[in-house]
Amino acid sequence: MPKTPQKSPTFVDIFAGCGGLSYGLMAAGWDGLFAIERDANAFSSLNENLIRQEAAKKFSWPKWLPKTPHGIDEVLDSHRESLLALRNKVDLLAGGPPCQGFSSAGRRIANDPRNHLTSSYLEFVALVRPKIVLIENVKGIAIDFDDEESADGKVNYAKKIIQALSVEYNVSAEVLDTSTFGVPQKRKRFFIIGFRKDTSFLSKEMPFTVIERLRLGFLASKGLSVPVAAKSAISDLEVARNGMRQSTESAGFQEIAYKGPLTSYQRLMNVGIGKNVTDTRLARHKVEIKSRFEKIIQLCHADGRLNVSLSPELRASFGLKKCAIRVLDPDAPSPTITSMPDDLIHYRESRTLTVRENARLQSFPDSFVFKGKYTTGGDRRKKEVPRFTQVANAVPPLIAEAIGRALIVYLRPAEVTTSVSAPRKASQYSRGAAAVEV
The missing domain is CATH 3.40.50.150 (Vaccinia Virus protein VP39)
Incomplete structure (x- = not known):
């Protein structure tokens, strides 16, 4: 039966x-x-x-x-x-x-x-x-x-x-x-x-x-x-490998012309999608910004300052006021993704990451499509949840x-392999958080 x-x-x-x-x-x-x-x-x-x-x-x-x-x-x-x-x-x-x-x-x-x-x-x-x-x-x-x-x-x-x-x-x-x-x-x-x-x-x-x-x-x-390194997650999205094309949804922007996955993690994320990957729109960086990013990437690789915020001295040398900026380490998991697109610079290319690259670092499959604004600013940051923020806030x-x-x-x-019973009561939590009696 x-x-x-x-x-x-x-x-x-x-x-x-x-x-x-x-x-x-x-x-x-x-x-x-x-x-x-x-x-x-x-x-x-x-x-x-x-x-x-x-x-x-x-x-x-x-x-x-x-x-x-x-x-x-x-x-x-x-x-x-x-x-x-x-x-x-x-x-x-x-x-x-x-x-x-x-x-x-x-x-x-x-x-x-x-x-x-x-x-x-x-x-x-x-x-x-x-x-x-x-x-x-x-x-x-x-x-x-x-x-x-x-x-x-x-x-x-x-x-x-x-x-x-x-x-x-x-x-x-x-x-x-x-x-x-x-x-x-x-x-x-x-x-x-x-x-x-x-x-x-x-x-x-x-x-x-x-x-x-x-x-x-x-x-x-x-x-x-584990761990899955950042490069293993997003190397297939490098512009140098794929080239660029006009954005399919944002006039005046370029996007990555995706060719397909390279690593096991990328293949896992890309199942059933192939080249039809969305949310690869690139930021429009000015020439001087790209030049600054290139120098920062070189210095951070040379000094081993990857995945950590730039030192006050390094920020001052580039005239940067922003404290959280860091260069991605290709050989380690990324730091926590934030809602600010310019918090993280690509480990090799003089640019910030795309929504899709952030989504890969969050383990969203390529089939998951993001909608709405890409970014927002000012007072609207407390009221709106654009794509970069959606990715950053997600589980x-x-x-x-x-x-x-x-x-x-x-x-x-x-x-189930254990007997039927309600779970025992926990008395505290640990691993980095102060204990709390319950």
Whole structure:
């Protein structure tokens, strides 16, 4: 008698951005119900890749929620009854509140309005009561802010989230380095995983133990060994190899005339796409800027200053005010990708990286197409999420898929080797973040 196909576990993605986390979860076998993203640019990318009818991977999407940009507070206010109908029926609630207010690369303002979206996330959890909660954010979320309004003058958003979740969930948290999961980027991110206490799961192992136990098998399934160097990720996109042509979507710009992948990582990212790679538009650097970049590249290679910010002396010698600029090391994973296109100079060519090159360093497949503006500036940077920012803010799909595979262990009997029990309660988190009692 043939076996009945197992029903895919379900998830909802909050603060979905362009869809890196959702894409990885779907690749791991999860069924996405819907996603919430307020920015029109990011939602346009989300729709193109994971919502529209023709998408290879796509959300089921309920009739009650229009396929348009939404903020989480808007959904909570306008669709509360529909959310209540999902109560106890969603397997996983995923996502991470906007990280800019927490990032050590930013100003770390305690009362940044984006920080308080964590309360909206927790309200959503309380309303829907998913079996599992997955939150991703920058390491800075676990560092104390100065806060004059609190009793001790400090506020720690990671502690607040963990303490709030711990009423109904067994919670554990760790900082994970994405480069150990095949992402060609030294990107360390803070993950929180909670299992609802009144629910029986099919493993009693701690979630981060399962993630690590399955990691090497995951890499083997992808044909990857770690770390993946930047050159292995983007060497096939060098202008010197491919040449240039007029941009197919931006008048007055040139783009890389892509010829095809060279390395195993590039072939993995390029499956089914071939030469039809998008988002290769090149920046229009002035002659003097290209000359400056060329000299900086030469000096950084000579002095071994790759993947690190330029020294104050070197910046001064070029009349640079920008502090974060660095040259990519071809033989190591890249530093953390940021939303500023000129933060990183190519390891060989006198230019900044394209959206596609940044996407490769984030492990987005070449089939993933980005939509909306390329860049923005001024006050709009707090309001708009153009393509470079979409890539920078995303959860890398490879680590999302690895985590997704591990979490399925708790829900699918065929993939479990341990006895049925709720995961043990975690008492602290470690690996680069201060311990927090829960």
